[in-house]
Amino acid sequence: MPVFLNNLKKNSHLDQIHMTVCNVGSRKLGINDDYASLGWETFAPNLSIYGFDADADACEEANANIEARQVNWQEKHIPLALGSSVGESTLYVTKHPMCSSLYPPNEAYLKRFQGLPELVNLDFALEIETTTLDTFCKDEGIREIDFLQIDVQGADLDVLKGSYYLLEKSVLAIQIEVEFSPLYVNQPLFTDIDIFLRNQGFSLFDLAPSYRTRSDSPIQSTLHPGQILWADAFYFRDLIQENVNFNLKTPQQILKLACIADIMHFPDYALELLTYVTINYGHDPKYNFASSIIESLSEIPDLVQAEIETLPAVSKLKSYIN
Template sequence: MAVFLKSLKKSGHLEKVYITICNVGSRKVNQQDDYATQGWEIFAPRLNIYGFDADLDACDRANSDLKHRQVNWKEKHIPIALSNSVGLSTLYVTQHPMCSSLYPPNEIYLDRFTGLPELVNLDFSIEIETTTLDDVCITEKISEIDFLQIDVQGADLQVLEGASKILSKSVLTIQVEVEFSELYSNQPLFADVDIYLRKHGFTLFDLTKAYRRRRHSPIHSTVHPGQLLWGDAFYFRDLIEENLNTDLKNPETILKLACIADVLEFSDYALELLEYLTINYGDDPNYNFASDIIQSLSQFPELVDRGLNSLPIVQRIYKLSNLDSIE
């Protein structure tokens, strides 16, 4: 749950925050795949969401659902396969369509684990046209992307390689699925993705982890729940790094980054960014978040019991707030 956004919304600080999300591999498998359930709706109506998926039917279902719900933000799902080049590629359609990939499943390896062959083994393959995210941004007139989420079953690095221009221009945060072993034959692995994103100015903040046990083993450890095979990697820009030289280092963009960090529940980073803005740009009321920070921290009973006045961060920013006192 976001810590600061409710207060920022109430104080009017979100009125000039426009968020654009791009979801590559946007098939909605369950309710948790809907951005409205994840807290992003707080930015509506200044919220744009673009979904891309090779599955036409999945895009049609998502668009029909949005029309039925009459959402108050802009969201559309476009049936396009994204890669690092424009041309023809083979799509390997798996037993469960959500596992389909531009790489063939590594069936011999998959068979060693529980629950994977039934999902990832090959059903059939077809030829499809691919394009790049940079090209799509031109045709769809997408001038910036703030949060980029990618889940395309092993081909995630290809999508990133085809997005180098928009990455450099605007992307602040990336959530990307990564694999630690070749679930798909000859696919790039986490190390390859990590090297690429670090070269583009992103820092790894966290990894969710998915493990699988050996299929034929009657035992498993309570300490190690199997082999780590894949996960979601979260990358952020550090726009308050002292020696950073980029046009993105401005208060408007840093605020946007703080908002994204908060909705993704990286609350300590969101707080660091909001404090930085308050101390360095707090003379401008648009970037003075002292009162919002203190009021948000008061949600935590353990901090109130300690005394908010005793917190170093409160001591640094209290004089910039409009609060008469702190309980």
């Protein structure tokens, strides 16, 4: 649950921004795949969500669900496969469609782990058209993406390579699936993605790992529950360091970044960013977040008991309270 977002909304600070999020591999498998259930709806009606999936049926189902709910934000799911270039590619459809990829499954490797062959082994293959995120957004007049989530089973680096313009001009944070072992033949691994994103100015904040035990093993350690095979990796820009892209270092973009950090459960980073904007731009009331910060922290019982007024984060903001 976000710490600061509701108070920022209540104090009208979110009225000045429009949040645009993009989910590549947007098949909805549960409530955690629905952005509105994760806090993003707080930005409505100033919210645009674009989902992409190669499965046209999954997109049709998602769009029907959005229409039935009569949401007060813009959201649409587009049946397109995104990659590093515009052209034709082979889609390898797996036993469970959620594991389908532009890379063939590495079945010889998968069979060594419990629960993977029945999901990831090949069912059939077909030729499909691919495009890039940059090309799609240019054609549709979409000028910026603030938050980018990618989960396309081994082809995640290809999506990034097809998003150079957006990464340079607007993307503030990324959640991306990374693999540490070749679940798909010749796929890029975590190190490839990490180097690419660091070169684009992003820093790794955390990994949410998934483990698998060997297929024939009847035992599992509680300390090391198998081999780490993949994870969701969380990357953010650092807009308050000195040598940052000048075009992105604005109080509005830092506010957006703070909001994304809050939604993605990095409240310490959100607090640092909101405090930075208040101290450096707080002479303008729309960038003075002191009241929202203190109200939010005051709702945390442990902080109230610790005498919130004495906290360094609060002491810095006292002179900015109206």
